[in-house]
Amino acid sequence: xxxxxxxxxxxxxxxxxxxxxxxxxxxxxxxxxxxxxxxxxxxxxxxxxxxxxxxxxxxxxxxxxxxxxxxxxxxxxxxxxxxxxxxxxxxxxxxxxxxxxxxxxxxxxxxxxxxxxxxxxxxxxxxxxxxxxxxxxxxxxxxxxxxxxxxxxxxxxxxxxxxxxxxxxxxxxxxxxxxxxxxxxxxxxxxxxxxxxxxxxxxxxxxxxxxxxxxxxxxxxxxxxxxxxxxxxxxxxxxxxxxxxxxxxxxxxxxxxxxxxxxxxxxxxxxxxxxxxxxxxxxxxxxxxxxxxxxxxxxxxxxxxxxxxxxxxxxxxxxxxxxxxxxxxxxxxxxxxxxxxxxxxxxxxxxxxxxxxxxxxxxxxxxxxxxxxxxxxxxxxxxxxxxxxxxxxxxxxxxxxxxxxxxxxxxxxxxxxxxxxxxxxxxxxxxxxxxxxxxxxxxxxxxxxxxxxxxxxxxxxxxxxxxxxxxxxxxxxxxxxxxxxxxxxxxxxxxxxxxxxxxxxxxxxxxxxxxxxxxxxxxxxxxxxxxxxxxxxxxxxxxxxxxxxxxxxxxxxxxxxxxxxxxxxxxxxxxxxxxxxxxxxxxxxxxxxxxxxxxxxxxxxxxxxxxxxxxxxxxxxxxxxxxxxxxxxxxxxxxxxxxxxxxxxxxxxxxxxxxxxxxxxxxxxxxxxxxxxxxxxxxxxxxxxxxxxxxxxxxxxxxxxxxxxxxxxxxxxxxxxxxxx
Numbered sequence: 001x002x003x004x005x006x007x008x009x010x011x012x013x014x015x016x017x018x019x020x021x022x023x024x025x026x027x028x029x030x031x032x033x034x035x036x037x038x039x040x041x042x043x044x045x046x047x048x049x050x051x052x053x054x055x056x057x058x059x060x061x062x063x064x065x066x067x068x069x070x071x072x073x074x075x076x077x078x079x080x081x082x083x084x085x086x087x088x089x090x091x092x093x094x095x096x097x098x099x100x101x102x103x104x105x106x107x108x109x110x111x112x113x114x115x116x117x118x119x120x121x122x123x124x125x126x127x128x129x130x131x132x133x134x135x136x137x138x139x140x141x142x143x144x145x146x147x148x149x150x151x152x153x154x155x156x157x158x159x160x161x162x163x164x165x166x167x168x169x170x171x172x173x174x175x176x177x178x179x180x181x182x183x184x185x186x187x188x189x190x191x192x193x194x195x196x197x198x199x200x201x202x203x204x205x206x207x208x209x210x211x212x213x214x215x216x217x218x219x220x221x222x223x224x225x226x227x228x229x230x231x232x233x234x235x236x237x238x239x240x241x242x243x244x245x246x247x248x249x250x251x252x253x254x255x256x257x258x259x260x261x262x263x264x265x266x267x268x269x270x271x272x273x274x275x276x277x278x279x280x281x282x283x284x285x286x287x288x289x290x291x292x293x294x295x296x297x298x299x300x301x302x303x304x305x306x307x308x309x310x311x312x313x314x315x316x317x318x319x320x321x322x323x324x325x326x327x328x329x330x331x332x333x334x335x336x337x338x339x340x341x342x343x344x345x346x347x348x349x350x351x352x353x354x355x356x357x358x359x360x361x362x363x364x365x366x367x368x369x370x371x372x373x374x375x376x377x378x379x380x381x382x383x384x385x386x387x388x389x390x391x392x393x394x395x396x397x398x399x400x401x402x403x404x405x406x407x408x409x410x411x412x413x414x415x416x417x418x419x420x421x422x423x424x425x426x427x428x429x430x431x432x433x434x435x436x437x438x439x440x441x442x443x444x445x446x447x448x449x450x451x452x453x454x455x456x457x458x459x460x461x462x463x464x465x466x467x468x469x470x471x472x473x474x475x476x477x478x479x480x481x482x483x484x485x486x487x488x489x490x491x492x493x494x495x496x497x498x499x500x501x502x503x504x505x506x507x508x509x510x511x512x513x514x515x516x517x518x519x520x521x522x523x524x525x526x527x528x529x530x531x532x533x534x535x536x537x538x539x540x541x542x543x544x545x546x547x548x549x550x551x552x553x554x555x556x557x558x559x560x561x562x563x564x565x566x567x568x569x570x571x572x573x574x575x576x577x578x579x580x581x582x583x584x585x586x587x588x589x590x591x592x593x594x595x596x597x598x599x600x601x602x603x604x605x606x607x608x609x610x611x612x613x614x615x616x617x618x619x620x621x622x623x624x625x626x627x628x629x630x631x632x633x634x635x636x637x638x639x640x641x642x643x644x645x646x647x648x649x650x651x652x653x654x655x656x657x658x659x660x661x662x663x664x665x666x667x668x669x670x671x672x673x674x675x676x677x678x679x680x681x682x683x684x685x686x687x688x689x690x691x692x693x694x695x696x697x698x699x700x701x702x703x704x705x706x707x708x709x710x711x712x713x714x715x716x717x718x719x720x721x722x723x724x725x
Contacts, residue, residue: 004710004711004712004713004714006236006714007236007713007714007715007716007717007720009232010230010232010233010236010716010720011232011720011724013230013232014230014232014233014724014725015724017230017269017331019269019272019330020329020330033279033282033283034282034283034285034287035282035283035284035285036282036283037085037160037161037162037163037283037284037285038158038159038160038161038283038284038285039078039081039082039158039159039160040158040285041057041060043081044056044074044077047077047080047081048073048074048077049073052070052073052074055067055070056070056074056155059155059156060155060156061214061215061358062214062215063195063198063215066155068127070123071123071124071126071127071153072122072123073123074123074126075121075122075123075125075126076121078121078126078159078170078172079108079119079120079121079170082108082159082161082168082170083108083119085161085168085170086161086167086168087108087161087167087168087169087170088107088108088109088167088168088169089105089106089107089108089167089169089170090105090106090108090121090125090169090170090171090172091103091104091105091106091169091170091171091172092104092129092131092151092153092172092174093171093172093173093174093314094131094151094173094174094175094176094185094187095176095185095186095187095313095314095317095486095488096136096137096176096184096185096186097136097137097138097139097184097185097186097592097593097596098136098137099186099484099485099486099489100317101317101318101321102131102136102176103171104129104131105169106125108120108121126153126172127152127153128150128151128152128153129150129151129174130148130149130150130151131149131151131176136149136184137596137599137600138178138184138592138596139591139592139593139594139595139596139599140588140591140592140595141178141182141184141588141589141592148178148179149176149177149178149179149184150176150177150178150179151174151175151176152174152175152177153172153173153174154173154174154175154187154191154310156191156308156310156311157173157310157311157314158173158285158311159171159172159173160284160285160318162284163283173187173314174187175187175188175191176188182586182588182589182592183585183589186313186486186488186489186492187310187313187314187488189488189492189584189585189589190309190310190313190488190491190492190495191310192582192583192584193491193492193495193496193499193582193584194217194218194309194310194491194495196495196496196499196582196583196584197216197218197355197495197496197498197499197502198215198216198217198218199499200499200502200503200506201216201355201363201379201498201502202215202216203502203503203506203510204375204378204379204382204502204505204506204509205360205375207506207509207510207513207519208374208375208378210360213357213359213360214357214358214359214360215357216355216356216357216363217308217309217355217356217357218308218309218353218354218355218491218494218495218498219306219307219308219309219312219353219354219355219356219362219475220306220307220308220309220312220313220351220352220353220487220491221303221304221305221306221307221312221351221352221475222303222304222312222316222349222350222351222352222481222487223301223302223303223348223349223350223352224301224302224303224316224319224320224349224483225294225299225300225301225347225348225349225483226299226300226301226302226323226334226335226336226347226483227296227298227299227300227334227335227337227340227341227347228270228273228298228300228327228332228333228334228335228725229298229332229333229335229721229722229725230331230332230333230721230724230725231328231331231332231333232331233716233720233721233724234333236715236716237715237716237721238611238614238615238619239608239611239612239615240333240335240340242607242611243337243604243607243608243611244335244336244337244340244402244484245335245337245339245340245341245402245405245608246340246341246342246718246721247608247611247612247615247694247698248612248615248616248620248698248701248702248705248715249341249342249702249705249715249717249718250702250703250705250706250717250718251342251343251344251718252717252718252719252722252723253719254719255296255297255343255344256295256296256297256344256345259295261293261294261295261296261297261299262293262294262295263292263293264293265293266291266292266293266300267725269330269332269725270300270725272330273326273327273330273332274291274300274302276326276329276330277302277322277323277326278291280322280326281304281319281322284315284318284322285315286304286315286318286319287304287305287307288302288303288304288319289303289304289305290302290303291303294345294347295344295345295411296341296344296345296722297344297722297723298341298721298722298723298725299344299345299347302319304319306352306354306475309487309491309495312487312491313486313487313488313491316349316486316487317486320336323336332725335347336483336484337402337483337484338400338402338403338405338406338482338483338484339402339405339406341718341721341722342405343718344718344722345411346405346406346411346412346483347406347482347483347484348406348412348479348480348481348482348483349481349482349483349484349485349487350477350478350479350481351477351478351481351487351490351491351494352472352475352476352477352478353475353476353477353478353491353494354474354475354476355379355498362474362475363375363376363379364376364379364380364383364471364474364475364476365474366380366424366425366474368440369440370424370425370428370440371428371431371437371438371439371440372440374520374523377428377432377437377523377527378505378509378523378526378527379502380421380425380471381429381505381526381527381530381531382498382501382502382504382505382530383419383476383498383501384419384429384530384531384534384535384537384538385501385504385505385530385533385534386494386497386498386500386501387417387418387419387469387497387537388419388534388536388537389497389500389501389534390493390497390500390575390578391416391417391418391537391557391558392417392558392560392566392569392572392575393493393496393497393569393570393575393578394417394468394469394478394480394490394493394494394497395415395417395480395558395560395566395569396493396560396566396567396569396570396597397481397489397490397492397493398480398481398482398485398489398490399560399562399563399566399567399597400482400485400563400597400600400601400604401563401600401601401604401605401686402482402484402604403480403481403482403485403563404562404563406482407480408561412479412480413466413467413468413479413480413543414466414468414543414544414548414549414559415559415560415561415562415565415566416468416543416548416549416552416557416558416559417468417469417480417537417557417558418467418468418469418537418538418539418543418552418557419467419469419470419471419476419537419538419539420464420467420469420470420471420538420539420540421471421538421540422464422471422540423441423540424440424441425471426538426540427440427441428440429527429531429535429538432524432527432528432531433528433531433532433535435524435528436524464540464543465479466542466543466544467479467539467540467543468480468543478490478494492584495584496578496579496582496584497578499582500578500581500582505526505530508522508526508529509522509523509526512525512526536555536556536557537555537557539551539552562687563597563601563683563687564601564683564684564687567594567597567598567601567683568594570590570591570593570594570597571590571591571594575590576590576591595679598679598680598682598683599679599682599683601683601686601687602675602679602682602683602685602686605686605687605690605691605694606671606686606690608694609667609670609671609686609690609693609694610671612667612694612697612698613664613667613668613671613697616660616663616664616667616697616701617664619714619715620660620701620704620714620715621657621660621661621664623704623708623712623713623714624653624656624657624660624704624707624708625657626712627653627707627708627709627712628650628653628654628657630709630712631649631650631653632650635647635649635650652707653704653707653708656700656703656704656707657700657704659696659699659700659703660697660700660701660704662696662700663693663696663697663699663700664697666693666696666697667690667693667694667696667697669693670689670690670693671690671693673685673689675689705717
């Protein structure tokens with residue numbers, strides 16, 4: 001095929017799409033499906049001896065040490081349950097520093113001496129596995145030739161059976177560590193950070209009279225944004241196929257200007273996909289709650305309910321896997337890149353964060369009169385201190401080459417990390433800065449002016465969608481994480497900086513009470529100190545405005561615009577000391593995250609540069625030359641016939657075509673130039689040399705897309721990919 005024949009064929013194939021047959025009974029109640037493929041507490045209680053079940057529950061619910069004696073009993077019950085579910089293999093699932101999910105499958109069947117096979121799954125196999133660790137990113141923690149790595153069973157995250165048309169697999173969530181016990185994954189530091197935060201949160205609760213508080217954990221509710229495109233278009237775009245984003249493409253005549261896609265009627269084909277994914281998620285115990293159209297055409301969102309941070313992180317990884325699989329079943333591709341299409345909104349993964357336990361619920365619930373809720377105010381003040389002191393770490397936790405396309409682009413929060421409290425809490429803390437808080441702004445009522453409509457209660461403050469860290473009633477919403485990243489990294493940061501802040505608060509209160517200060521007075525003094533010292537991080541205005549950039553600088557808030565600016569925050573002396581103090585990362589582990597971040601940044605941009613050079617040279621340049629040739633031939637034919645020819649169309653294509661050739665030569669030269677031998681020099685070369693060269697290539701190519709005859713343009717356009725679904 002030549003010219004736009006591939007594009008036209010793709011459009012015809014999309015129009016001829018036939019939805020898959022229903023994969024489930026429409027009369028089936030969702031409640032009957034939920035958790036069907038999960039080794040739940042109810043399943044464990046039914047299958048385990050009472051003493052073993054109690055021991056497992058103590059570990060899961062109260063953070064008690066895991067008793068190794070129970071492993072054989074749990075393994076036997078888990079195996080029987082999995083076999084009943086049709087599983088033939090088991091897999092330790094872990095989360096290496098790629099940010100993706102990894103797994104190694106082993107068969108339950110063991111050969112017997114008489115030539116038969118017996119299903120076997122011992123406790124030692126449940127507890128520990130040994131995948132090859134040589135080819136995962138490690139940031140210098142180990143040599144490539146040293147291949148040994150261990151997976152260890154995480155009892156706090158439930159095992160599940162993953163269905164596949166070719167056979168089912170028992171999946172066991174695990175940590176992934178080196179021979180020396182250093183973390184090669186994201187789950188290990190998440191568990192460590194949650195333990196540290198819980199310990200100091202419980203100190204605060206004891207000071208408020210809770211003598212033996214239940215184990216405090218962090219909760220996470222990630223909102224997942226994503227794009228869907230038809231696979232015929234996806235496969236015709238080498239850039240989407242290899243990098244997850246379009247390296248070329250001019251804006252369509254209609255983008256998101258009308259705001260007509262946001263919360264609009266969900267297209268029938270997309271709704272079928274959503275219903276299919278939700279059933280699969282329900283079976284895996286993932287509490288999918290909300291679905292809707294997002295701002296950009298072709299963009300959508302799903303939001304699950306809150307879960308313990310560790311489980312929420314595992315479920316988020318599993319959700320992305322399910323979405324990819326089900327999308328292909330429906331003839332579509334699910335894109336989790338933060339900015340797959342330039343000129344329309346990118347995708348984030350808002351991390352809703354709270355602390356609490358089953359006894360007290362969320363510790364970020366202010367109540368109707370937050371000025372009287374001293375316990376809430378202490379936890380809220382701890383968050384203010386944490387974000388102000390360690391905003392650089394929060395920014396580093398979401399730093400990547402892909403998220404750089406989105407942050408600060410008037411569609412996502414700016415790179416300046418600040419806190420939005422809302423009118424009610426901002427007023428309370430303003431009072432606390434001067435002395436005791438004596439009042440709280442209350443709820444109001446909205447009279448809409450239509451007799452048949454109810455009177456609606458109004459909140460005491462609005463929301464701020466431009467804030468990177470916003471209080472939203474009973475939690476904080478961290479809006480900076482990118483749609484393709486694991487939520488484990490920002491949750492590690494939030495847990496750790498909250499551990500430090502709660503440790504500080506508890507120590508100050510304990511010392512004040514020991515000196516004879518009344519507890520209420522000690523709390524008042526603590527709150528006043530925190531808001532006067534760290535109140536600069538509170539900002540309730542427009543985070544997109546240029547004035548905020550200047551004001552933030554005056555307040556001393558860092559503006560780490562790019563990944564290269566943000567990653568060094570991981571290895572400052574203060575950061576290294578913080579994570580070492582709370583046993584989340586040692587020095588080597590901390591530096592490994594920095595090295596891996598640089599490496600991933602350089603690799604991502606390097607792959608895109610190679611793709612851009614290849615597509616620019618072999619796809620776009622030939623199409624533009626063909627168009628130029630046709631125009632030149634037409635002009636020459638008119639002149640030969642004695643007709644005065646307009647040469648402006650020839651000039652119109654010749655200028656950007658020359659610019660494209662020059663830009664491609666510049667990109668090739670940048671790629672061939674010396675990038676140095678360190679990961680830092682390679683990352684700096686990618687950011688400072690490759691990205692500007694790539695921008696020049698794209699500018700020329702996108703200009704040509706608006707000039708070259710449509711029957712010659714080879715790539716599916718934005719208009720086609722975003723609107724034909």
